[in-house]
Amino acid sequence: MNAEIIAIGSELLTPYRQDTNSLFLTGKLNQLGIEVSFKTIVGDRRADLVSVARTALSRADLIIFMGGLGPTEDDLTRECVAETLGRPLQRDAKIVEDLRARFASRGWTMSENNAQQGDIIPGAEVLDNKRGSAPGQFVQIEDAVARKIIILLPGPPHELTAMFEQQCMERLQKLVPVRHIAMRELKIAMIGESMADKRAAAIYTKHAGVETTILAGSPGEVQLHLRAQAESLEEAQKKVDVLASALEDEFEDAIFSTQGESLEQIAGYYLGMREATLAVAESCTGGLLAERITSVPGSSRYFLGGAVVYDNSVKTSLADVPPLMIAEHGAVSSQVAAALAEGIRKRCHATLGVGITGVAGPGGGTEEKPVGLVFAALADENHTEVVERKFPGDRDRIRHWATQLALDMVRRKLM
C-alpha cells in the first residue's frame, strides 16, 4: 500500500511557510508499513485542487488531504474531493447543530458560513475534532478496479496530530496488511559522497530486500539509511543487521554512528567513557567547533572550554602561541595549529587539546595558502598530531569540514 500526502493552502506556496505535518504523518504511516510515494502542495484554487485529487487517485492507495476544511470561501477541500469522487456533499444536520452549540457555549453566534463544515462525503466516517471546529472525514472506496482510502484532516498541527493518532491509526491498522519494518542509519565521517557511494553500492546492491538511501549530510558526513520490511519484526531486523554489518566491514572505523548519533555526540561519548576532558583553540572555525560540542546536553562533563583566537594577538594571549612562531611560519601553519592545541590544553588543564587554523575565505587566500587549507592538531600530554587538509566549498562548508575533521580526530584517538 502506498500513500500520497497532500497539503492544501496558498500560504504553503510562499517563500515563508512550509508543510511540516507530512513528516509526522510519514512517521506514523511507516509504523504501519505504509510507504509515502508522493507529497503534493497545492493552493486554495478549485481547478488546481481537483487536478491534484484526480492525479492522486490514479497513483496512490491511501490519500491524505490536510487543510482547507475551515469555514471560509478558501476552504475547498471537501467540495473538490467530493467532485473528484463523483459523490456530491451532503450536509449533516447533527454536525451543524454541534457547531452551533459549540459557538453558543462561548457566548458567540455562529455565522452561517460555518455550516459548510458539516458537509460530508457520502459514505465517510466523521472524525471528531476535539481541538478545533472542522471535523475530519475517513472514506473507503471499493469498486471492481481498486480499493482506496481517503482521509481529510484539518491543517493546524495540534488538531491534525490528535485526530490522526486517536481516530485514524486504529482504522488504518484494520485495513492494511500487517507489515514489520526495521530501520538503521549508518554515518560515515570524512569520506566524500561519491566515493562512499561507490564502496557502499558494491555491497547494498547485493541486498535487494533492504532499501538503501545514501545521503550527503553536513560537509564531511555521509549517511546510509537502511530499511527493510518483513513478515515479522525479527526478520526485518535481521535483513537490516546483515547489510549493516557488511557495510561496517567495508568502511571499518570511518563509520562513527549506527543509531543516528551525531559526531559531536559520539566524540562526547568517548570523552565521557575515558574520563577525559577537552579544550579547543579555534581560529578559522570561529567558535563553530565549541558550538557543536556544547550543543550536546551534558557536554559540561567533558568539555572545559576554549578560545576563539581570531586575531593573532589573541592566539598568544589566550593560547600562548609564541609571536615569533606566527611571524616565522604564518598564522595558518602546522606549527601554529600544534601550538594552539598544546597551549589551550595546558591553559585549561585538559586531557586533550585541539587547535584549528586555516583559510575559510572568501578572502585571504594566497597561492601558497589557498582558501580551504586547514591545519587541525590534537595534543595530549605526550604527543601532538597535526593533519593538513584542503577542503572544497564556500566559507560555511570549509568551516564545517574543519570542525568535522577535528571531532573525528578526537573520536579516533579515544576509540
Next chain:
Amino acid sequence: MNAEIIAIGSELLTPYRQDTNSLFLTGKLNQLGIEVSFKTIVGDRRADLVSVARTALSRADLIIFMGGLGPTEDDLTRECVAETLGRPLQRDAKIVEDLRARFASRGWTMSENNAQQGDIIPGAEVLDNKRGSAPGQFVQIEDAVARKIIILLPGPPHELTAMFEQQCMERLQKLVPVRHIAMRELKIAMIGESMADKRAAAIYTKHAGVETTILAGSPGEVQLHLRAQAESLEEAQKKVDVLASALEDEFEDAIFSTQGESLEQIAGYYLGMREATLAVAESCTGGLLAERITSVPGSSRYFLGGAVVYDNSVKTSLADVPPLMIAEHGAVSSQVAAALAEGIRKRCHATLGVGITGVAGPGGGTEEKPVGLVFAALADENHTEVVERKFPGDRDRIRHWATQLALDMVRRKLM
C-alpha cells in the same frame, strides 16, 4: 506564467528530511512575478518520477526539478525527464572531460559512474556547477500547443542557490512578461511573535495594496515581509515604502534591518563604522555567539576573538573572573556576566567586551536559577551594562535567544 517545483529523493519521503530549496526558489520566482502553483516531492523511483514529470508538464508553464543529478544509480532525474519529453539523452564529451579533470586536479581518479553527469537533454543549455560536479540543464520546449520551460538543478542547497541566481534568473527574466514587484523585509529584534503581530496588524491591515506576511525567524527575531505589484516599479516601490515607514514609526529601533541583513551583519557593520573591536566570553552559549559573528566574511576586521568559558576554572584562566566571585554569587549571576565582559575585553585589548552566562538546560536549573535564565553583559572602557532575561524554549532556542540579546546590545550601544 505558473510554476511547479519538484523535489526528487526518497530521503524526502522519510520522516526525517524536508525540502527547503523550494522556499528559496519561490522567493526568486516571485521576484520575477512568477507564482508557484504546485510543489511535488517524489522518490528515486523511475515510474513515479515519470508520472510526476508528465503531470507537471500538463499543468505548469515552468517546471523546476531539484535533485537526482548525481553520479549514483539512484540519480534518475535526467533520464526520466528526457523520457517524458521524448528526447533521449546524449552524452556531452566535454562535460565528461571537465569532470575527469576536476577529479584529477584533486589527485583522484574519476569513477566511471560519474560520466552520466554529462548526459544532456537535446536542446538544453548546460548550467555550470561551480560548487559541485553535477551540471544543471535549462530546456525550452515550444510547439503548436504551448511553451514550457524546464530546469534541472542539483539538490544540495549551496549548489542549487548559486546556479539558480547566476544562471537561471537572467534567462527567465528574458522569457517572462515584465511585472513590477517591490519587496521589503523588516526584521525586529527581541519582541515576541504574537506581540509583534498585534502591533503590526493594526497598521498593515490598512494598506490593502501590500501583501504582508509576518514570520517568526530564529528565536528573538520576527520578520515582516512586504510585497506589492504595480504598473511601474516606482509605484510598487512607493506602496511598499509607505507601509514600511509606518511600521518603522511603530517599532522604532527594534527594527534592526530593512534589507534582509542578519543581526550579526548589522552589529558588524556598526563595529566597522565606529572602528571598534569586539571580544566575547561565553558560557551557556558555548561558542554560538562567536560562531555567528565570524560567519560574516570580513569579521576579522572588528572581531578579535574570545573564550568559551564552560568550566568555572576556565572563566578564571581565560577571562580573569575571580574564583571568589563565582563561589559567592554563582557562575550564573549578573556579577559573573559583568566580570566576563570586562575580563575578556582587557585580555584581548578590545573596545567592547561581551559576557554571557546562563542555564541553557535541559538539566542544571534550580528554583532560584531556572532553565532559560541568562545574564548578558557589555563592557566598554568606562561602563558595564548587564541585562537579565528568562528565555522560553529548549536548549537550542535558549542559546539562540541569548546570542540575539548580546548582539542586539552591541548594536544598540553603537547605533
